[in-house]
Amino acid sequence: MLLGGGALDLGRGPRVALAIVVLAGFVVLVTPEPSVLRASVMAGLVLIAFARGRPSGGLPMLGTAVVVLLVGDPWMARSYGFTLSVLATGGLLLLAGPLARRMASVLPLWLAAVVAVPLAAQLACQPVLLLLDPSLSVFGIVANLLAAPAAPIATVVGLASCLLALASPPLATVLATLAWLPAAWIGAVARFFSSLPLARLPWIGGGAGALLLAALTVLVLVAVIGPLSQRWRRRLLILCAVAVTCVLVATGGAQVAGLLTRPGNWQVAACDIGQGDAMVVRSGGQVALIDTGADPGLLTACLETLAIGRIDLLILTHYDLDHVGGAEAVVGLVDRVLVGPPGEPDDERLAQRFADHGALVHSASRGDNGSFGELSYTILWPPARLGDFEPGNDASVVAHFTPAADCADGCLSSVFLGDLGETAQTRLLAVNRSLGRVDLVKVSHHGSADQSSALYQRLGATVGLIGVGAGNDYGHPTPQLLDMLAASGTAVTRTDQDGLILVAPAGTDGGLTVWRETTGVGADD
Known part of the structure; x- marks a missing residue:
C-alpha cells in the first residue's frame, strides 16, 4: 500500500x-x-x-x-500463539544477525543469512514448544527453509482472491487455485519431514524440561556468538553436548522401555490430556475416538504416541470445552462423526466444520447403532426428544461397544458415559433394561459425586477409566465415586496418576491387562 x-x-x-x-x-x-x-x-x-x-x-x-x-x-x-509469535520475532531481531555473521565464516554469506532466520526463531521458541510436545524437532529448520518462500505467496494471492470474491467469483477461484499451490507445498513439506525416522527426539516434559532447554540454549548462544576465548567456547559447547546427550539417552530409554512393555493388542486407551476426556477404541483395523479433551496439542501428542493417523469414528458426547476443545487436532482426519445435541451456534459450527472437511456428521440419539471393526456399537443415550434434559452433561452421547457375532476371542465390551449425572443415569437404566455387564466403563464426569451406584452395579465392569487432571479444583475423582466403583468390583484407573492407560484382553479367559504409563508395566485384572 x-x-x-x-x-x-x-x-x-x-x-x-x-x-x-x-x-x-x-x-x-x-x-x-x-x-x-x-x-x-x-x-x-x-x-x-x-x-x-x-x-x-x-x-x-x-x-x-x-x-x-x-x-x-x-x-x-x-496464549501459546501470542507467546510463540513474540519469541520468534524477538529471536529474529536479536539472534539472526549475530548467527549469520558467525556462520559466514564457514558458509557463503547469503546462505548463512538464509539459515540464520529459521535457526533464530527455532532457538527462541523451542523451550515453549516443549510445553506442547516434549520432543525436539530434528528437521524443523530444514523444513522451514523449504516452506518459508511459499508463505508470502500464498498469503498475498489468497488475500487477492478474497477481495475479488464478490466482484468476480471466477477470477477469485483462479487466484484461490494459484494460492493452493504454495499452501500445498507447505503441507507437503511438513508431512514429508514429520514422517521421516527420528523426526523428533524425546525430551523432558513440563516446566522443568522447558527451563533446562532454555538454559542450555543460552549457554550455546553465549559459546557461539558471545565474546569468549576459543578455549571457553569449546568448554561450553562440550558441556552442553554432554547435557543434551544425557537427557536424550534418559528420555529415549524411558520411551523404549515403554514401547517394549506396552501391550500390542490393546483395544481401549485413555489419553492423558488433563481435566477432560479423550478415549480411543481400536478394533479390526479401525479406530474410534470418544471426545477430544480441551487441548489440541495434548490430543495430537497422544494420537502420535498411539501411532494413529486416521479416525474412522469420532463421538463428541457433548460440547463442553473439556470434551471438544481439542477437536481442531482431528479436523480432516475423521470419516464419521456422532455428535450430541447442540446448545449454542458455536456447537453447530463445529459439527459443520467436520462436514466441510469430508466427514459424515450425524446427531446421535438412543437406538442408533452400527458396526465397528469386530465390534458393534449402540447409542444408549440421549433420547431423540430430550424432554426435561438440556443440551450438555445430562444429554451426553453414551456409546455401548459389544463384540460382533463373528468376533474372535478377546473382544472387549465397554460403555462410555460422557458426563451424565445421577438423574440421567437413572433414566438411562430405566430405558435400557437389557444393559448388562461390560469389561470396562468410562466413568462419568471425571469421577464427580453425581453418580448412580445402581448403574455401576449393573455394569459390573472389571476396569473403570477416569479421565481427570492432576490437582484439579473439583476434587475429582470424589471419594463417593471411588466407593461406588469398589462396591461394584471395578478396578480404578485414572489418568492423573497413571498417565496414558491401555487396556487389552489377557488370553481367552475373560481377563484384562491394564498398562499404565507411569509404571510402564501391565497388570492383569
Whole structure:
C-alpha cells in the first residue's frame, strides 16, 4: 500500500492511513488471533513512526506492541500463539544477525543469512514448544527453509482472491487455485519431514524440561556468538553436548522401555490430556475416538504416541470445552462423526466444520447403532426428544461397544458415559433394561459425586477409566465415586496418576491387562 500510494504521488499521511485501513481489514479477514494481533499492532506502530518521520527500531516496536496488547488483555500472556509469535520475532531481531555473521565464516554469506532466520526463531521458541510436545524437532529448520518462500505467496494471492470474491467469483477461484499451490507445498513439506525416522527426539516434559532447554540454549548462544576465548567456547559447547546427550539417552530409554512393555493388542486407551476426556477404541483395523479433551496439542501428542493417523469414528458426547476443545487436532482426519445435541451456534459450527472437511456428521440419539471393526456399537443415550434434559452433561452421547457375532476371542465390551449425572443415569437404566455387564466403563464426569451406584452395579465392569487432571479444583475423582466403583468390583484407573492407560484382553479367559504409563508395566485384572 505504501508503494502503491507512492506511485500515485500521495503524501506520507494518506499512504499511512491507507496502509492502516488495509491492515485492519486483513486482521478482520484472517480473524484476530493473538499472533495476528501481535504482528498487526507492531506493524501499526511502525506505520505511525513512519508517518511522523521517526526511526522504528524492531525491538522497541515489539516491546511496545507486547505492552499495548497485554494492558488491553492480560490473559493473552497465556496464549501459546501470542507467546510463540513474540519469541520468534524477538529471536529474529536479536539472534539472526549475530548467527549469520558467525556462520559466514564457514558458509557463503547469503546462505548463512538464509539459515540464520529459521535457526533464530527455532532457538527462541523451542523451550515453549516443549510445553506442547516434549520432543525436539530434528528437521524443523530444514523444513522451514523449504516452506518459508511459499508463505508470502500464498498469503498475498489468497488475500487477492478474497477481495475479488464478490466482484468476480471466477477470477477469485483462479487466484484461490494459484494460492493452493504454495499452501500445498507447505503441507507437503511438513508431512514429508514429520514422517521421516527420528523426526523428533524425546525430551523432558513440563516446566522443568522447558527451563533446562532454555538454559542450555543460552549457554550455546553465549559459546557461539558471545565474546569468549576459543578455549571457553569449546568448554561450553562440550558441556552442553554432554547435557543434551544425557537427557536424550534418559528420555529415549524411558520411551523404549515403554514401547517394549506396552501391550500390542490393546483395544481401549485413555489419553492423558488433563481435566477432560479423550478415549480411543481400536478394533479390526479401525479406530474410534470418544471426545477430544480441551487441548489440541495434548490430543495430537497422544494420537502420535498411539501411532494413529486416521479416525474412522469420532463421538463428541457433548460440547463442553473439556470434551471438544481439542477437536481442531482431528479436523480432516475423521470419516464419521456422532455428535450430541447442540446448545449454542458455536456447537453447530463445529459439527459443520467436520462436514466441510469430508466427514459424515450425524446427531446421535438412543437406538442408533452400527458396526465397528469386530465390534458393534449402540447409542444408549440421549433420547431423540430430550424432554426435561438440556443440551450438555445430562444429554451426553453414551456409546455401548459389544463384540460382533463373528468376533474372535478377546473382544472387549465397554460403555462410555460422557458426563451424565445421577438423574440421567437413572433414566438411562430405566430405558435400557437389557444393559448388562461390560469389561470396562468410562466413568462419568471425571469421577464427580453425581453418580448412580445402581448403574455401576449393573455394569459390573472389571476396569473403570477416569479421565481427570492432576490437582484439579473439583476434587475429582470424589471419594463417593471411588466407593461406588469398589462396591461394584471395578478396578480404578485414572489418568492423573497413571498417565496414558491401555487396556487389552489377557488370553481367552475373560481377563484384562491394564498398562499404565507411569509404571510402564501391565497388570492383569
